[in-house]
Amino acid sequence: MDVHETIKDIKGQFRLYMNGVISQSMREKGLDYKLNFGIELPRLKEIAARYEKNHEVAQALWKENIRECKILAGLLQPVESFYPEIADIWIEDMRYPEIAELTSMNLFQYLPYASEKAFEWMADEREYFQLCGFMLMARLLMAGKQLNERAEAEFLDQAMATLQSEATLPQKAAATALRKFAVQGRENAKKLNRMLSPLVKSDKPGVGVLVAEIKLETEYWH
Incomplete structure (x- = not known):
């Protein structure tokens, strides 16, 4: 056919x-x-x-x-x-979180350059690029990807900034990625718990709730 x-x-x-x-x-x-x-x-x-x-x-x-x-x-x-530039074109065309989530799950996480794209997209200002970046990072962490020191610092920096942003979709995806990072082990959980403590009483919409959810994961390891 x-x-x-x-x-x-x-x-x-x-x-x-x-x-x-x-x-x-x-x-x-x-x-x-x-x-x-x-x-x-x-x-x-x-x-x-x-x-x-x-x-x-x-x-x-x-x-x-x-x-x-x-x-x-x-x-x-x-x-x-599926070359990197096609991946970018697909994200430009996304309108709904469901498509971002399923494309990250069914395709993006298997790309040989998935890791590079996750970092590139997380740092992008555009909503759906950020959303896919954090969804992809969550998938990679779930699959057991270990971040080296520099990558970990960059991920935590991006995720913490997005967690406190006004962009609801990337904010929730960043929280999910942080949860997946926390369950990789005691050290990750402890580090994240320390970073999140000052945000528990945040007056920014939704931040306190998301932080409380992530902290539940980190406390499992204490």
Whole structure:
């Protein structure tokens, strides 16, 4: 099948599994894709498993303003042909946290340059770049990535600054990454606990709550 035929075939599968209730609920929450079939992730993974990974198909799917196409693009994109500049172009096109999260989980974390991009994106001023940076870092830490001294200092610096920022989405993603850092071991937990203590009574919106959640993780190690 050529690219056009494959895309047509994939959209046919979407119609079979459409869930109007979920789709409607997402629309009410402000997710205004051109099309949203409301298909759950396990089902989308099943659909993706029926196709070979293919660069052209994934790129064509990503260009569609359809929720399921964007998710499948991340599942069908081969890692070896997904160059750093394409990763940036995809993030520029992101509008919803769900897509940032699933693309980080299904594709970004497996890239050979994932670590470099995580640091580059965390330091970016743009909301979705920061969001993906911290989501990707959380994934790498969960997979057991150990940061050297310099990388750790840079990560903690970025995460603590973002935690106290006004940008709600990156703020929450930074908190998640800090939690994943804390559970890597006693030293990490102790270091983080010390850094967070002054923020417990922060008057900035949401900061106190997020700090309390992270501290719960760090206290497990005490």
